[in-house]
Amino acid sequence: MQVWWGAAEVPADLGPTAATLGVFDGVHRGHQVVLAATVNEAETASLTSVAITFDPHPATVHRPESDFTLIASLTDRLERLEASGLDAVLVLPYSLDFAQAGPEQFVREHLVDLLHARTVIVGEDVRFGKDNAGDKDTMAELGRHLGFAVEIIEDIADPETGRRWSSTWVRELLSAGDVAGAARVLGRPHRVRGVVVHGAHRGRALGYPTANLRADDLGVVPADGIYAGWLIRPDHLPDDGTSKRLPAAVSVGTNPTFQGLERTVEAYVLGRTDLDLYDEEVVVELLRRLRGQVTFDGVPALLDQMAQDVATVAQVLDVPAPARPAVPVQP
Template sequence: MQVWNGTAEVPADLGPTVATLGIFDGVHRGHQVILGSTVREAEEAGLTSVAVTFHPHPATVHHPDRDVVLIASLTDRLERLAATGLDAVLVLEYTLDFARTGAEEFVRRYLVDALRASLVVVGEDVRFGWQNAGDRSTMQQLGRAHGFGVRIVTDIASPATGRRWSSTWVRELLATGDVAGAAEVLGRPHRVRGEVVHGQKRGRALGYPTANLRADDLGLVPADGVYAGWLIRPAHAPADGSSARLPAAVSVGTNPTFHGVERTVEAYVLDRTDLDLYGEEVVVELVERLRPMVAFDGVGPLLEQMARDVRDAADVLGGAHHADRTG
């Protein structure tokens, strides 16, 4: 998949396209329906499929005082967009000046002039242009005026709950630590990504060396607790393109037993004490919450619980090998 950072990178010889647009935060199941429709329409017509997305998130530009954290980093968003089969993504820098672009000017400048859209695929709730004045009806009117078709994809809801797939739903689930529920909405496990930094080295002293990541620099981190998950080393991916995935028990919180104050994400790779991950960018996928974060009365009870956490994580992850440390 090609990534174009701004219209200047769009090839001059680009032919007609099938385009869609959105922030696509998380690229959840609802997004996947729209993106899948875009890809199919393009394949059937022999055209190029393109998604227009924005960075940073508009909310962070309009409300810098609010604590808005994306479900997925731009890197992960682009990876997930590529997984849908798109041919290209146009990333537009979102600024206050950009936000003043009117609905018709936006369509003309980006969909018509830059992408030569033959068809635009959008969801029922699409909004675009200054103060979100453009909606699906506006897009249809502009399509008739500028000579492109418009396909409206109806909202798709969870068959289990009837609730519409949405980024808001993902955020609600992660706020309670329900990463398994979030995975149902996302269509895959939620992940955070960051650089491994030096911590207090308490895990190593206790026999459970962890990869430490600062929780304020990773993306949307779920509620404090202990999770079963996978540590992925993108830089060490095998030649066949698969990920270097290692089973892990993941702790999210401030280490209350030791009266910590900094919130961190710490991943212990099951039965591995030989890994040197400092300075490496890793991805942590969170599969299931094992328990909430609690303060223990000393190191002894903590070690007993950590041994149980490792066994529980291995069970959740399909029997991943682990050492029995109960002695």
């Protein structure tokens, strides 16, 4: 999949396209229906399939004082868009100046003049142009006026709950720690991505060395607690025999037993004490929440619970449970 970082990178000889647009935060199952329709239309009509997305998220530009956080990083978003089968993605830098373009100006400049769209595929909740004045009816009218077909994809509800798939719902589920529910809406497990940093090294002293990711720049981090998941090393790293997908017990929180203040994501790879992941970017995929964060009355009680958590994680992931570490030197 080609990625064009701004309008200037779109090839001058680009042929006709089937195009869609949106932030696609999380690329959840609702997004996936729109993307699949875009790819299918392109294949049927011998067009190039293209999605327009925006960075940063418009909400952070219009409401910089808010605590809005993307579900996934732009890197993960592009990976998911590529997995949908798109030929190309155009990442448009979003700013207050960019947001002044009205619906027709935006469509004419980007969909018609730049991408030569023959067909535009959008969800029925699409909004675009200054003050989000453009909607599905606006797009249909502009298509008639400017000469492209428009396909509106109706919202599809979750069959279990009847609720519409949305990024808002994913955020609600993650805020409650329901990563399994979020996975149902996303169509895959939720993940966070970040660089492994040095922590207090308590985990190593306790016999459970962890890869620590600061939780201030990871995307949406779920509620504090203990999770079963996978630590995934990027594909571009050489295969050094340590594996790229490793079963992990993941702690999210502030380590209240040790009066911690900084919120972190810490992943203990089951049975591994030989990994050196410092300064490496890793992905942590979260499958199930085991329990909430607890303050323990001393290290022995903490160690007993950690051993139970590791055994439960192994069961959830269907991998062998490692032996409990020898009694460590307590920090």
